[in-house]
Amino acid sequence: MMSHPLRTHIESVSKLTDEEFDYILSHFTTVKLKKHSSLVREGDLVKHEYFVLKGCLRSYVTDNTGKEFTYQFAAETWWISEREAFMKHIPASTAIECLEDCQLLALSYEDRAKLGREIWKYEHYLAVKSNMGYVALQKRLQLMIMGSAKERFENFVHQYPHLYNRIPKTHIASYLGVSRETISRLYRK
Amino acid sequence: MMSHPLRTHIESVSKLTDEEFDYILSHFTTVKLKKHSSLVREGDLVKHEYFVLKGCLRSYVTDNTGKEFTYQFAAETWWISEREAFMKHIPASTAIECLEDCQLLALSYEDRAKLGREIWKYEHYLAVKSNMGYVALQKRLQLMIMGSAKERFENFVHQYPHLYNRIPKTHIASYLGVSRETISRLYRK
DNA sequence: ATTTTTAAGTGACAAATGTCCTTTCACCAG
DNA sequence: CTGGTGAAAGGACATTTGTCACTTAAAAAT
Numbered sequence A, B: 001m002m003s004h005p006l007r008t009h010i011e012s013v014s015k016l017t018d019e020e021f022d023y024i025l026s027h028f029t030t031v032k033l034k035k036h037s038s039l040v041r042e043g044d045l046v047k048h049e050y051f052v053l054k055g056c057l058r059s060y061v062t063d064n065t066g067k068e069f070t071y072q073f074a075a076e077t078w079w080i081s082e083r084e085a086f087m088k089h090i091p092a093s094t095a096i097e098c099l100e101d102c103q104l105l106a107l108s109y110e111d112r113a114k115l116g117r118e119i120w121k122y123e124h125y126l127a128v129k130s131n132m133g134y135v136a137l138q139k140r141l142q143l144m145i146m147g148s149a150k151e152r153f154e155n156f157v158h159q160y161p162h163l164y165n166r167i168p169k170t171h172i173a174s175y176l177g178v179s180r181e182t183i184s185r186l187y188r189k
Numbered sequence C: 001a002t003t004t005t006t007a008a009g010t011g012a013c014a015a016a017t018g019t020c021c022t023t024t025c026a027c028c029a030g
Numbered sequence D: 001c002t003g004g005t006g007a008a009a010g011g012a013c014a015t016t017t018g019t020c021a022c023t024t025a026a027a028a029a030t
Helices: A005-011 A018-025 A083-088 A109-118 A120-146 A149-159 A169-176 A180-188 B005-011 B018-025 B083-088 B109-118 B120-146 B149-159 B169-176 B180-188
Strands: A029-033 A038-040 A048-054 A057-062 A068-074 A095-098 A102-108 B029-033 B038-040 B048-054 B057-062 B068-074 B095-098 B102-108
Touching (some): A005 A048, A005 A120, A057 A169, A068 A169, A083 B120, A109 A120, A120 A149, A120 B068, A120 B120, A149 A169, A149 A180, A169 A180, B057 B169, B068 B169, B102 B109, B109 B120, B120 B149, B149 B169
Antiparallel strands (some): A029 A102, A048 A102, A057 A068, A057 A095, B029 B102, B038 B095, B048 B102, B057 B068
């Protein structure tokens, strides 16, 4: 029988008993959203973080000239939120939108803290996840500084082959920090 | 009377009693290094993290074509180490060198964990520091993707006016992800 | 003080990438 | 099926940035 995707994800860090997982899961609520709808708008207070069961989203910021920078994508089994706003209870500076119809599990700030306190393995899972996020961010910055547009693009395709055919090129471009046209030119060859 | 720089730094997060600070400080050892010497070489195991009392350092990686990317600078009251190697006990992929004669306070992995366990405020200080590091990294990535060389340079000068006249331009360039010549051109105007 | 070494500034040119505009293609609603 | 809408491709040209070669200035060593 199929294990729950969230359980699988947590257990990639540490195993849980059935009771523990059921208890954890009981703190989440399900959210469904249509394609193109917003999960978070700039200026919102962000009370939850989300685990993606189905669909695909992106978080992004818009600069004063209207240009967008995609900060993160999230598809099945990824977490997404506006970290700074969620952690510090300040208005979001990053928006999150659905690129497809989505089904998410939402966990509130309070319940997150509660689970962390009550279930040591969950706390550990969060710490590991946070550290991996930091390292990934480092790698992305390094590639951004040392790599050409081509290298960054190839790295993206290699790292996320499933996203590459699922997400509009415009957004991939804004994630990589290049124009959409440059992406086109790259795989012409 | 003058407070210790490390104490000042920790107390920007939470106040300590004299006893607490003395106890914390007793776990550090002093390290002195000459200009141009290496604190960490690629491949080293990294047993300590360092608080800068005097001098200036940089951490950097070198790519296969010999080009360098400066990952971080650290001057007085900054921490520096090779985070991933230090945390995971793996060989360093980033080197650290002194740009000036340096005087550092070194804290071992074990003592760091010990202090975290014994002094709740120290643990908290580490958590806050880590989170600030994450947010700073986000900002840097965003500027890297959205900003021109000029914007990145101006941001650097504005953010670190003291470093700008203290560090060779070559290194500032490798921190910003541009060539040294581009830096020259920028402040010609 | 003099030499030697290292960092920085400069100009000319090449390469990468951005911008703008037009065309093509795929998909969806009616 | 059809018209419309949005995404992607492609070409032409502008701009930014990199590269290389050389000069100048500053700093370190003797």
